[in-house]
Amino acid sequence: MAKHTLSVLVENHPGVLSRVSGLFSRRGFNIESLAVGITENPEISRMTIVVDGDDHTVEQVSKQLNKLIDVIKVKELDDAESVRRELALIKVTATASTRSEIVQLVEIFRAKIIDVSKNTLTIEISGDSEKVSALEDMLRQFGIKEIVRTGIIALERGNKVIKNNNGEE
Amino acid sequence: MELTGAQAIVKALEMENVKVIFGYPGAAICPFYDALMDSNIKHVLTRHEQGAVHAANGYARVTGTTGVCVATSGPGATNTITGIATAYMDSIPVVVITGQVSTEQIGKDVFQEADITGATAPFCKHNYLVKQAEELPRIVREAFHIASTGRPGPVLIDVPIDVQTRKIKFNYPDTVDIQGYKPNYKGHPIQIRKIAEALRKAKAPVICAGGGIINANASEDLVMLAEKCSIPVTTTLMGIGCIPSSHPLNLGMLGSHGVFAANYAIHHADLVVIMGARVGDRAMGTASKIAEKADIIHIDIDPAEIGKNVEVSIPVVGDVGLILRELLDLVTRGDVDRWIETLERVKREHPLKHADYTDSETVKPQYLISTLSEMAGDDAIVTTEVGQNQIWAANYYKVKHPRKFFTSGGMGTMGYGLPAAVGAKIASPHSTVITISGDGSFQMSMQELGTMRQNNLGIKIVILNNSGLGMVRELQKNKYRRRYYQVSMENNPDFVRLAEAYGFRGERITCNSEVREALERMLADDSPYILECIVDPEEPTL
Known part of the structure; x- marks a missing residue:
């Protein structure tokens, strides 16, 4: 099944997240990832939801989301027409003998080391999901102790923006 | 302030x-x-x-x-x-x-x-x-x-x-502005023109009308459109009343418990116009099969209903009343004579089982309910419970007007009928309000007899008593090799004495010959009444 990215503007009210996530479980839709945060307007939050499903499912997801009173706007973002990023923090085992190799990998991926201890390194990486996964794969050999990923966030390329009401510019 | x-x-x-x-x-x-x-x-x-x-x-x-x-x-x-x-x-x-x-x-x-x-x-x-x-x-x-x-x-x-x-x-706002809630009422004009064109070309069209017609107060518009184009109409359970039951173009209720002619029409149509209905499984369980043969037009106020359960050729989002009124100006009658003739023949060949059972040893619910609908008057309000009583009421009670027949269509909630009748009687104190129930469902809300009593509500309660859960029993009969389990309600209370306990009149009848006179007594005045009718547990709905 194909992955679809939905950008959803919602009222920044308590309970909105549970309404949205409840809708997905209730209607049997699969969420791949969901990221949420406030927008330039503090009364509005933006969710980026990656959904697994065929076109019919995604159409139903959008329509059912639109029925929620707290949902202001739903738009499916085209992969080619949008920029997508994910942030991950990876805590990896680092010994005296592996440390420099890990640092090299981090440089190649243009990632960052944000915490160091005697036997670990914590790495911050952002990029599309494939890049994050690629670094994760490369680091696995050293022993990943913990990983956290934000899920995809995305914006349309160029001048396009999703407006609060009635369509896009 | x-x-x-x-x-x-x-x-x-x-x-x-x-x-x-x-x-x-x-x-x-x-x-x-x-x-x-x-x-x-x-x-x-x-x-x-x-x-x-x-x-x-x-x-x-x-x-x-x-x-x-x-x-x-x-x-x-x-x-x-x-x-x-x-x-x-x-x-x-x-x-x-x-x-x-x-x-x-x-x-x-x-x-x-x-x-x-x-x-x-x-x-x-x-x-x-x-x-x-x-x-x-x-x-x-x-x-x-x-x-x-x-x-x-x-x-x-x-x-x-x-x-x-x-x-x-306290400041009461004059207007409401909810960013995320702006229902769309006006149907898209291009789509409406497409419908008119499809109706003109169709040789075998049928309208499937749901509760949305009643919600939109669009019953008259629906009947006008059906008459203008000679399109037969079938209703969902929720749509009952949007076209009079006895209207020559009304085929009756469709679906798993519906009328043969209605289902025949849906399955042989070349154009199905779904209005204010959500293509529920009980009404159109084989929607995809229907769509193979017919073009489907779907008119609904809720965009999420369109395309949810069936592939649609012409979707229109909007208020079905507004859309019907716009359509009325555009439509012309298509070449449907043969189709109407066919359906007339199907109706004649497959009538509802409907004998004037005079020698029955129990009360035949079909006979009771059609006699009731004859005697209760056009303005009577009927609520039903859920179970066999609901199906018999839906198929045999002749409803003349919208907002006169209330049942729990989607949820199928037992215990709906009596309290819904309480609300109906409060809303319309001068109407005859009847609730048709079974002995099982009645007992799910019978505490509301107290509400009736306290508010002097002259609700007429018809209990079809087959000493059990008839609908589940019928299901176990047909699908579970007659392994009847937990569907018998032995030692039901004496419903007549229950009526008396609340200060109501009650009566028990046991055969068809008693039906007419008992209904006369029940409907004679505006006082509360429980009419217990002994029904054969074997009596099927299907």
Whole structure:
């Protein structure tokens, strides 16, 4: 099944997240990832939801989301027409003998080391999901102790923006 | 004007022109009841909170306005859930107000605390947990707006007790502006033209009309369109009443428990026009098969219904009444004579089983219900329970007008009929209100006899008593090799003496020859009546 990215503007009210996530479980839709945060307007939050499903499912997801009173706007973002990023923090085992190799990998991926201890390194990486996964794969050999990923966030390329009401510019 | 939160809710209800509230008090909603005492709004005390929601549902369906009910926190609130889900599935506008423990106690599992906004989220069009008393006027205004516009449905407002007692300045907003809620009423003109064109070309069109027609008050427009183009109409369970049962173009109810001719038409049509119906499994379980043979037009106020259960050739989102009126100017009659002839023949060859059983040893429900519909008058309001009684009532009661036949169509809630009749009788005191029930379903809400008594409601209760759960029994007969289990209700109460216990008249009949006279006695005046009819447990609906 194909992955679809939905950008959803919602009222920044308590309970909105549970309404949205409840809708997905209730209607049997699969969420791949969901990221949420406030927008330039503090009364509005933006969710980026990656959904697994065929076109019919995604159409139903959008329509059912639109029925929620707290949902202001739903738009499916085209992969080619949008920029997508994910942030991950990876805590990896680092010994005296592996440390420099890990640092090299981090440089190649243009990632960052944000915490160091005697036997670990914590790495911050952002990029599309494939890049994050690629670094994760490369680091696995050293022993990943913990990983956290934000899920995809995305914006349309160029001048396009999703407006609060009635369509896009 | 400075008011307490509770007074503000009451004032807001008055501003919304609410005349009647159905409810049940409790500790966390006491400030509201205290304020309500000083209002002209009538309060009807039900015997269970679920009954209050069903009564508000019945009231809403009679009046076409929003029904209102109230309950306390915790169990009071959770008791409303089935009522809310029932209203949600059938798109009935209801506002439910619940008390809640005080804001600082929320989340601490205190006495009678329940997360009712969380619990009802899947069954509500929207709900609110009010944290700031200042928001009450706006929220009540929005709740009524949301409940009654677009696709109607229930909205719940949960009000903590401290929010009810806090003082606020009362300003009732004139308008509602909800960014995420702008229902679309006007159908797209290009789509409407396409429908007119499709209707003109169709050789075998059929309209499938649902409860949306009744919600939109578009019954007359539907009949006009059907007549102008000679298109036969089949209704869903919720659509019953949108075209008179005896109208020559009405094929009857479709679906698994529907009329042969209606299902024949749907399966042999070249064009199916679905209006204000959601292609539910009971009505159109084989929707994809239907769509293989026919083009499908779907008109609905809710965009999410279009394309949900069936592939649609011409979708139109909007108010079905507005769209029908626009269509009426555009349509012309197609070449449908042969189709009409065919359906007439099918109707003749497959009539409803409908003998004038005079020598029966039990009461035949089909005979009873058709005789009742003959005798009760065109304006009688009928509610049903859920089970065999619902199917017999749907197929044999001849409904002449919209907003006269109420049943729990989507949810299939047993225990709906009596409290819905309470709401209907309160809304329309001069109408004959009849509830058709079975012995099983009647006992799910029979505590509402107390509400009838306290409010002097002359509701006529017909109990089809087959000493058990007939519909489940029939299912076990057909699908589970007659392994009947837990479907027998032995030692039912004596329903006649139950009537007498409440000060009502009651009567038991055991055969068809008693039906007519018993119905005459039941319908003779406006007093409450229980008519218990002994029905053969083997009597099938299918």
